[in-house]
Amino acid sequence: MPRKLAAGNWKMNGLAAALAELDTIAAGSGAEDGPEVAICPPFTLVAAAAQRAKGGLLVGGQDCHAERAGAHTGDVSAAMLADAGARLVILGHSERRQDHGETDADVAAKTRAAWDAGLRVILCVGETLADREAGRALEVVRAQLAGSVLDGASDETLVVAYEPVWAIGTGRVAEPPQIAEMHDALRAALVDRFGKATAGAIPLLYGGSVKAANAAEIFGIENVDGALVGGASLSAGDFLPIVEALGAA
Numbered sequence: 001m002p003r004k005l006a007a008g009n010w011k012m013n014g015l016a017a018a019l020a021e022l023d024t025i026a027a028g029s030g031a032e033d034g035p036e037v038a039i040c041p042p043f044t045l046v047a048a049a050a051q052r053a054k055g056g057l058l059v060g061g062q063d064c065h066a067e068r069a070g071a072h073t074g075d076v077s078a079a080m081l082a083d084a085g086a087r088l089v090i091l092g093h094s095e096r097r098q099d100h101g102e103t104d105a106d107v108a109a110k111t112r113a114a115w116d117a118g119l120r121v122i123l124c125v126g127e128t129l130a131d132r133e134a135g136r137a138l139e140v141v142r143a144q145l146a147g148s149v150l151d152g153a154s155d156e157t158l159v160v161a162y163e164p165v166w167a168i169g170t171g172r173v174a175e176p177p178q179i180a181e182m183h184d185a186l187r188a189a190l191v192d193r194f195g196k197a198t199a200g201a202i203p204l205l206y207g208g209s210v211k212a213a214n215a216a217e218i219f220g221i222e223n224v225d226g227a228l229v230g231g232a233s234l235s236a237g238d239f240l241p242i243v244e245a246l247g248a249a
């Protein structure tokens with residue numbers, strides 16, 4: 001059974017003052033028998049967040065470069081994130097795939113760099129609305145998983161987040177049967193590739209307009225081991241009830 005994880009992705013939000021929210025999130029989470037809790041702030045806040053994170057709160061990055069170092073203006077390496085205190089990194093988010101043209105091969109290369117730096121990867125997969133309406137959702141997500149996950153993955157190195165693109169930041173949540181079908185398919189694909197024991201321990205998160213009001217229903221779905229939360233992770237008042245719902249599920 002995977003350990004549960006509630007991860008907050010602050011995206012391009014948060015100035016130094018936002019660290020007060022992180023302090024409150026740290027204070028309200030981290031029970032030894034509770035879910036793991038992570039916050040992935042923008043790069044500018046990773047070091048400060050890691051220094052302030054208490055009570056087991058994990059800090060992560062939102063992306064990293066595939067190379068260890070070099071002439072890549074504006075980019076950040078996995079080693080830099082780890083050096084700043086990050087333990088995790090989100091890779092393959094649909095906003096990176098859309099805004100920066102990232103491919104599955106790019107995500108796989110970044111995964112290698114993240115693992116080399118000792119970071120656990122939260123790998124995002126998810127179909128667009130056009131994919132879903134064309135009946136291609138399962139095929140697209142399976143292909144993303146196959147193309148971006150490297151051999152040797154385990155629960156210590158990999159978390160998979162299913163985020164239907166049409167549910168991100170839209171207030172539109174996937175229906176429970178849609179989430180169940182996709183998470184079952186993801187688990188099955190991981191079992192095929194890594195065997196039951198390894199695949200059964202890799203956490204599968206749902207992401208897309210998760211809020212306190214819908215968290216309990218989502219966490220009641222089989223093979224949903226947590227959430228990757230965007231907007232609702234910016235405020236401790238919105239995020240902690242989601243953590244609590246996960247702990248109770």
Ligand SMILES: O=C[C@H](O)COP(=O)(O)O
Nearest residue numbers: 009168169208209230231
């Ligand atoms: O990484 C997080 C997801 O993109 C979900 O964002 P959201 O909760 O604002 O819909």
